[in-house]
Amino acid sequence: MPEHLPDHVPDPLTVAELSESQLLERIFPRLHYGQAHNPSLILGPGDDAAIVAAPDGRTVLSIDTQVVDQDFRLEWNNGYRTTGYDVGWKAAAQNLSDINAMGARATSLVVSLTMPPGTRVAWVEDFADGISAGIRELGAPGCAVAGGDLGRGRELAVSVAILGTLDGHAPVLRSGARPGDTLALAGTLGRAAAGLALLESAVPVGDLSRDQRDLVDTQCRPLPPLAAGPLARDCGATAMLDISDGLVRDGNRLAAASHVMLNLDASVLKVLAGPLRPAADLLRTDPLDWVLGGGEDHGLLATFPPGVQLPHGFTALGSVEALAPTDSTGVTIAGRPADTVGWDHFAD
Amino acid sequence: MPEHLPDHVPDPLTVAELSESQLLERIFPRLHYGQAHNPSLILGPGDDAAIVAAPDGRTVLSIDTQVVDQDFRLEWNNGYRTTGYDVGWKAAAQNLSDINAMGARATSLVVSLTMPPGTRVAWVEDFADGISAGIRELGAPGCAVAGGDLGRGRELAVSVAILGTLDGHAPVLRSGARPGDTLALAGTLGRAAAGLALLESAVPVGDLSRDQRDLVDTQCRPLPPLAAGPLARDCGATAMLDISDGLVRDGNRLAAASHVMLNLDASVLKVLAGPLRPAADLLRTDPLDWVLGGGEDHGLLATFPPGVQLPHGFTALGSVEALAPTDSTGVTIAGRPADTVGWDHFAD
Numbered sequence: 001m002p003e004h005l006p007d008h009v010p011d012p013l014t015v016a017e018l019s020e021s022q023l024l025e026r027i028f029p030r031l032h033y034g035q036a037h038n039p040s041l042i043l044g045p046g047d048d049a050a051i052v053a054a055p056d057g058r059t060v061l062s063i064d065t066q067v068v069d070q071d072f073r074l075e076w077n078n079g080y081r082t083t084g085y086d087v088g089w090k091a092a093a094q095n096l097s098d099i100n101a102m103g104a105r106a107t108s109l110v111v112s113l114t115m116p117p118g119t120r121v122a123w124v125e126d127f128a129d130g131i132s133a134g135i136r137e138l139g140a141p142g143c144a145v146a147g148g149d150l151g152r153g154r155e156l157a158v159s160v161a162i163l164g165t166l167d168g169h170a171p172v173l174r175s176g177a178r179p180g181d182t183l184a185l186a187g188t189l190g191r192a193a194a195g196l197a198l199l200e201s202a203v204p205v206g207d208l209s210r211d212q213r214d215l216v217d218t219q220c221r222p223l224p225p226l227a228a229g230p231l232a233r234d235c236g237a238t239a240m241l242d243i244s245d246g247l248v249r250d251g252n253r254l255a256a257a258s259h260v261m262l263n264l265d266a267s268v269l270k271v272l273a274g275p276l277r278p279a280a281d282l283l284r285t286d287p288l289d290w291v292l293g294g295g296e297d298h299g300l301l302a303t304f305p306p307g308v309q310l311p312h313g314f315t316a317l318g319s320v321e322a323l324a325p326t327d328s329t330g331v332t333i334a335g336r337p338a339d340t341v342g343w344d345h346f347a348d
Numbered sequence: 349m350p351e352h353l354p355d356h357v358p359d360p361l362t363v364a365e366l367s368e369s370q371l372l373e374r375i376f377p378r379l380h381y382g383q384a385h386n387p388s389l390i391l392g393p394g395d396d397a398a399i400v401a402a403p404d405g406r407t408v409l410s411i412d413t414q415v416v417d418q419d420f421r422l423e424w425n426n427g428y429r430t431t432g433y434d435v436g437w438k439a440a441a442q443n444l445s446d447i448n449a450m451g452a453r454a455t456s457l458v459v460s461l462t463m464p465p466g467t468r469v470a471w472v473e474d475f476a477d478g479i480s481a482g483i484r485e486l487g488a489p490g491c492a493v494a495g496g497d498l499g500r501g502r503e504l505a506v507s508v509a510i511l512g513t514l515d516g517h518a519p520v521l522r523s524g525a526r527p528g529d530t531l532a533l534a535g536t537l538g539r540a541a542a543g544l545a546l547l548e549s550a551v552p553v554g555d556l557s558r559d560q561r562d563l564v565d566t567q568c569r570p571l572p573p574l575a576a577g578p579l580a581r582d583c584g585a586t587a588m589l590d591i592s593d594g595l596v597r598d599g600n601r602l603a604a605a606s607h608v609m610l611n612l613d614a615s616v617l618k619v620l621a622g623p624l625r626p627a628a629d630l631l632r633t634d635p636l637d638w639v640l641g642g643g644e645d646h647g648l649l650a651t652f653p654p655g656v657q658l659p660h661g662f663t664a665l666g667s668v669e670a671l672a673p674t675d676s677t678g679v680t681i682a683g684r685p686a687d688t689v690g691w692d693h694f695a696d
Contacts, residue, residue, distance in 0.1 A: 042406055046605070047521050048449035048590050049410035049512070054402030058390055061494055062397035063458040063509050067501040101396035110411040112507050146409055153415040154503050159460050161411050161509030164397070173395050242396050257394070 015124060016117035020150050026121065030128035031145040038144035040107040040165075050146035052108040052163055059107075060164035060171070062098040066091055068156040072220075076199040079206070084123040086220040088130025091158045094244065096140050097224035097298035099164035101242035103172040103233030105226075106135075106143035109162040114153040127158075130221075139226045169233055177239035177258035177303040179322035184314040186228035186300040188218065189247055189272050190287065193294020194279045195219030201283055212279050224298035228313045232302045235311040240302040245295040248331050248338050254301060255329040264318040266334040292338060363472060364465035368498050374469065378476035379493040386492035388455040388513075398494035400456040400511055407455075408512035408519070410446040414439055416504040420568075424547040427554070432471040434568040436478025439506045442592065444488050445572035445646035447512035449590035451520040451581030453574075454483075454491035457510040462501040475506075478569075487574045517581055520650070525587035525606035527670035529651040532662040534576035536566065537595060537620050538635065541642020542627045543567030549631055560627050572646035576661045580650045583659040588650040593643040596686050599679040602649060607677060612666040614682040640686065 015023060028045065043051035052059075066087065068074060075081050091111070099106045111131065115124070135143050143162075177183075195215035198208060208216065224242070232240055239258050243250045251262045269291055273280075276287035303320050304310060323329060331338040363371060376393065391399035400407075414435065416422060423429050439459070447454045459479065463472070483491050491510075525531075543563035546556060556564065572590070580588055587606050591598045599610045617639055621628075624635035651668050652658060671677060679686040 043519065043521070047519075048446045049408045049452070049510075051450075051514075051519060052407050052409055054405055054407045057402055057405055059400050059402045059407045059511060060397045061400055061456065061458060061509075061511060063460045063495070063497050063507065065460040065462055065497055065499055065507060067462055067499060067505075069502070070500050098396045102399075104397070108409065110409060110509060112411045112413040114413055114415055114505060147411070149411050149413055151413050151415060152418050153505060154417070155501060157415075157462060157501060157505060159411065159413060159507035159509075161409075161458060161507075162397075163407060163409060163511075166399075171391065171395075171399060173391070175395075 013121045014117065015115055015119045015121055018121060023121065023124065023150060026125055027128045030125060031132055038142060040142055041144035041146055044144070045147040050108065050110065052144070052146055055165055056168040058166060060099055060102050060104040060166060061161070062095060063159060063161040064095050064098065065157060065159040078199055078201055079204050080199055080216060082220060083130070084126030085130035085133070087158060088127040089134035089221040091160045092131045092134030093138060093222045093224055094298060095160045095162040096135070096138060096143065096226055097242045097244070099162055100224055100226050100229030101240055101300055102164065102166070103169065103229050103237065103240065104164035104166045105230055106140050106162055106164045108144045108146040109160050110146050111148035112151070112159040113148065114151050114157040116154060116156060117152055119156065138224060172233050172237045172240040172302070174239055174241050174254050174257035177254060177260050177320045179260060179320055180306045181238055181303040181320040182306065182310065182316055183262055183318040183320055184302050184304060184310050185317045186232070186302065186313045187223070187225040188297045188299055189243065190276055190290035190294045190297070191215050191218040192222055192296035193290040194276050194287070197283055197285065198279060203282060215279055218297060222296055222298045225300060225313055228300050231311045232300065232314065235304065236308055237302045237304055240300055243295060243297065243299045243301050246293040247301070248292050250301060251331040252329070255331060259323060259329060261321040261323055261327065261329060262318060262331045263321050263335060264331065264333045264338065265316070268315070268317055269333065361469045362465065363463055363467045363469055366469060371469065371472065371498060374473055375476045378473060379480055386490060388490060389492035389494055392492070393495040398456070398458065400492070400494055403513055404516040406514060408447055408450050408452040408514060409509070410443060411507060411509040412443050412446065413505060413507040426547055426549055427552050428547055428564060430568060432474030433478035433481070435506060436475040437482035437569040439508045440479045440482030441486060441570045441572055442646060443508045443510040444483070444486060444491065444574055445590045445592070447510055448572055448574050448577030449588055449648055450512065450514070451517065451577050451585065451588065452512035452514045453578055454488050454510055454512045456492045456494040457508050458494050459496035460499070460507040461496065462499050462505040464502060464504060465500055467504065482569070486572060520581050520585045520588040522587055522589050522602045522605035525602060525608050525651040525668045527608060527668055528654045529586055529668040530654065530658065530664055531610055531666040531668055532650050532652060532658050533647055533665045534580070534650065534661045535571070535573040535647025536645045537591065537647055538624055538638035538642045538645070539563050539566040540570055540644035541638040542624050542635070545631050545633065545638070546627060551630065563627055566645060570644055570646045573648060573661055576648050579659045580648065580662065583652065584656055585650045585652055588648055591643060591645065591647045591649050594641040595649070596640050596679050598649060600677070603677040603679060607671060609669040609671055609675065609677060610666060610679045611669050611683060612679065612681045612686065613664070616663070616665055617681065
């Protein structure tokens with residue numbers, strides 16, 4: 001995907017030079033919110049609040065914020081410049097992933113964008129394009145941008161709140177995993193972390209291979225597997241969550257909520273780490289660290305009852321095991337605790 | 349209302365010293381989110397998303413952000429220190445008001461709090477108390493805190509997204525005012541602006557009279573009339589919005605959406621300005637500026653068909669008039685344009 005704001009086409013207009021309504025006029029046409037395309041949007045932007053359909057009488061709801069220099073950098077160590085498109089895409093993707101992880105589909109989102117006065121209007125337009133493209137290209141065309149809020153601040157920040165529907169089905173919670181279930185993964189693991197490491201490295205972005213550049217793209221514009229959440233729900237998934245903070249950390253959360261142990265299959269982890277090895281070799285690190293500790297790919301970790309064929313897009317990753325009376329919940333790899341020390345030991 | 353963090357009871361613990369889960373453990377008990385008290389909360393915090401009831405198959409949705417030094421100061425010119433309680437209350441109040449302005453009632457909200465690492469944990473606890481107190485004391489006990497997001501940033505910022513239900517009724521939009529309708533107000537006007545002027549003045553907060561201190565309180569902890577929105581809807585209001593940016597600016601928005609002129613009654617404006625005169629005299633300004641230009645009381649501006657008795661809590665403020673073919677929409681005072689020049693002329 002090209003940079004949308006190349007440096008050789010400067011547009012010096014900043015948000016400080018426009019009123020909020022002038023800025024909204026530039027943004028609205030770029031947002032994927034038309035009622036014609038989104039039957040779930042009963043009332044769109046322009047009033048004190050929007051109105052969104054909740055066909056089964058329930059709404060799934062989440063909120064997530066990205067702040068510059070905490071969640072992304074405008075210019076990375078390797079020279080890559082984060083575009084408005086990247087930030088918009090990622091804001092959409094990580095919120096869509098939270099709805100996906102419940103087994104739901106997104107119906108709408110609202111965006112609050114806080115900007116320093118020197119922010120270029122072209123950046124904000126690019127941001128709006130990124131939100132729309134994320135929604136469309138990730139496969140959530142029923143998700144309308146229902147409204148939002150523009151404001152000023154010293155630092156750039158984006159909050160997105162998102163709504164979804166379960167279409168009459170039960171949600172898939174973190175707490176339903178049972179001993180004997182199969183642990184499975186949809187989406188990728190470790191690619192966004194590898195991309196982050198490349199962005200923070202001294203290797204100039206222009207020197208990266210195509211594969212390495214794809215890793216950077218996964219960090220900047222993640223690809224959550226949005227079909228997988230509702231599909232897992234339909235196939236009887238017993239528990240599920242979005243891997244946003246890393247397999248071990250998020251696995252620990254699922255294990256704690258379900259009061260079980262998750263045991264990862266070492267051979268599968270090695271298979272996942274394989275494609276990351278060239279980038280890891282370049283940075284003199286172990287790709288398993290990315291697989292076990294890296295978040296932001298926004299894959300799904302789910303558990304399925306014994307004997308259930310895993311739905312399309314899921315790969316077996318291990319098993320759910322009962323807690324011994326004295327054990328605390330957690331994640332093991334081939335039976336050994338998967339804490340940081342464990343990774344080092346495992347990384348032979 | 350007392351300050352909740354008096355300087356003589358320091359608690360030096362900062363958010364940087366706690367993990368996110370430790371901080372959440374301190375916040376959750378303070379939030380008004382129990383499913384027992386909120387039948388609309390089907391699934392509360394702890395999973396990837398919450399689930400909220402939408403009994404009539406629709407959800408009303410809005411988002412609003414407050415940023416330090418844009419929307420409030422932690423320490424004001426007159427010495428007043430904004431408490432976490434204030435910020436939490438105001439975040440709840442301004443979002444509840446957006447739902448109120450649609451003629452709806454709030455069912456849930458989610459909170460995203462961005463904090464510098466040096467933020468005191470006691471401040472965050474106070475913030476949580478302020479959200480809960482705002483919901484409860486403003487009269488929205490059915491509004492659950494359904495979840496949220498804690499993160500770091502260089503500047504303090506709060507985003508709240510809120511959901512509401514219309515309980516099967518039609519919403520009251522900005523676009524329904526018709527010539528001949530009565531223009532009416534619920535709640536107060538100009539008090540929060542007077543409070544802001546006092547906060548920014550050189551008059552020490554300790555020297556303020558009880559009445560002046562009440563104006564400061566309206567700025568810091570606004571009192572939107574939450575019963576008035578659904579009541580106006582039931583009584584046939586044709587248009588409505590939340591006065592957050594001032595009577596003239598918000599009146600212009602309603603007029604534009606409805607394609608009408610709003611004519612304000614000069615004698616009513618003088619009555620509204622009367623109680624603000626002592627503070628205005630102290631600051632050598634005109635209280636009508638606060639009545640016409642001041643936002644943040646979060647009163648409601650509504651229009652009712654001719655002959656309808658105004659519901660409890662509403663005061664007639666003027667009339668809705670037809671546009672002459674060459675007129676643009678807008679607000680007049682006794683027939684004269686209510687732009688800034690107009691106020692000066694009017695302020696005799």
